Amino acid sequence: MPTESRTISVTRRKAIARRIPQLKVTINQKALERLQRGHDWIFRSDLTGVEAEIAGPATVVSEKGKALGEALYSPKSLIALRMMTQGQERITEGLIRERLRLAHERRREMYPGEEAYRVVFGEADRLPSLIVDRFADVAVFQTLSAGMETFKETVVSALRETLDPRSILERNDSSVREREGLPLIRQAAWGEAPEEVAFRFSGKTFSFPALEGQKTGFFLDQRYNAEAAARYARGEMLDAFCYVGQFGLHAAPRAKSVLCVDASEPALAQARRNAERNGLANVETRGANAFDFLKECDQEGRRFDTVSLDPPAFVKNRAALKPALRGYKEINLRAMRLLRPGGILVTSSCSQHLSPELFEKTLAEAARDARRRVQVLEKRGQPADHPVLLAMPETDYLKCWILRVE
Structure with a gap:
């Protein structure tokens, strides 16, 4: 990687660190039991303490002060926390990149030779509220929570590294984002948006207008x-x-x-x-x-x-x-x-x-x-x-x- 690109990447990471201070959020016993059953969501009604109303990664602790892991915090959503780690593991850019890489590797094993598939399915891939679809040489993503939105630049960068696409489209025009206090966006996040996205799928050729249609387009x-x-x-x-x-x-x-x-x-x-x-x-x-x-x-x-x-x-x-x-x-x-x-x-x-x-x-x-x-x-x-x-x-x-x- 050229020195200039490496410098830009470091600068962005520092900016993200400044913009999103590490929060501590305390949850009640009901939420703790929900986590122990394996559910990754914590609702706003189950919070007993929030240090600051800032979107991004947060340390989740029990009412007894035990650190339970880290989650993505959304200040305006009913789903306040989306768990990503347990214990002392931190939410970092490297963690997001690695989980995205692993998700794509598993899809390639499922669909060898296929050019259209879902790369990331949110919580199921331990990347809550992130959706990524691949259509041949075009990647389409959605960041559907305020917490994941803070890592959008990381997602785009990771997609470039993992998929090497011709273009990356941001289809953040879902009404879910309005409930998160986020703007609706429909644009090319990297490269140029093609007039039409064409791909082979289940033995047939399909296409859709790049920035139109429902959800990610197909x-x-x-x-x-x-x-x-x-x-x-x-x-x-x-x-x-x-x-x-x-x-x-x-x-x-x-x-x-x-x-x-x-x-x-x-x-x-x-x-x-x-x-x-x-x-x-x-x-x-x-x-x-x-x-x-x-x-x-x-x-x-x-x-x-x-x-x-x-x-x-x-x-x-x-x-x-x-x-x-x-x-x-x-x-x-x-x-x-x-x-x-x-x-x-x-x-x-x-x-x-x-x-x-x-x-x-x-x-x-x-x-x-x-x-x-x-x-x-x-x-x-x-x-x-x-x-x-x-x-x-x-x-x-x-x-x-x-x-x-x-």
Whole structure:
């Protein structure tokens, strides 16, 4: 590394040290027991003492004064602390770099030769509130807490070292950041943002506008679910909430026709482009609110052989659970009514507050009200690059069920 770059790196580290003094935060017995069970979050209501309201690394101590480890502190969030270490281990730039390197090494072992995967999945990779996705030679990241935000320069530098990308995109435009008191940002953090990010994924070529679309630009967590759904697809297929067409395009080679429906015209334009990239001539798109479209098809008596539902997260918090359940029930009930006997329903939920048990209950109620007999063919979840922590049910968020509707 050239001397000038090394000097800049040292200067930045010193600046970070000045900007983020080491805090001490005291937690109550309830939070201590939560940590002992393996959960990494400590809520604001369980704090008994905070030296200063400054975002960054903090030493966590019990009410008896015992040092428990270090965490990322967020002054404005309900999740005040996100644990990163135990005992006397410190949170340093070197620790973050090493954990990012290890996370990438594990993904390369999982997906040899693949060019699109999640590199870092927050708490599961011991880098809480950090998300990193790789799309060929483009890396996309999100720092979703005020504590991790203080290490953003370190993250960008580590990504350059580990992935050697053409560009690094910052997609910090999630509403989660507003609850952390952070600005919404959408920009190239290093290099230039390409007009379009293109990559091979599960045997197909996909693309999305570099700084547009949802989350990091593409839903890598549906990797195997879209492949599995394609094995059951047949006849006329409806891909509702299609976004850029992942489920529909995987199913198109087996289906007679695929109709992709989404409320976003830019997403549909990208779905059409992705269909063209893969030589799929049997894919059409329709701009519409999926709720309204399902209702319209039901009223008109229109029928399909395969329906895919991949809606956004209806349940943003526990308080929104009841109205969200009504939404999930409605779309699944109407989808069941639209299917010809023996048709296939692929239905997903990415809401972490909706448990698998409650999802199953909602589907059962929808089947009852639709007066359809439903077989469960597969219960699926998220892939290995989105690992689940046993002690943190919040990391287990994705449900994708494949059903046969008689």
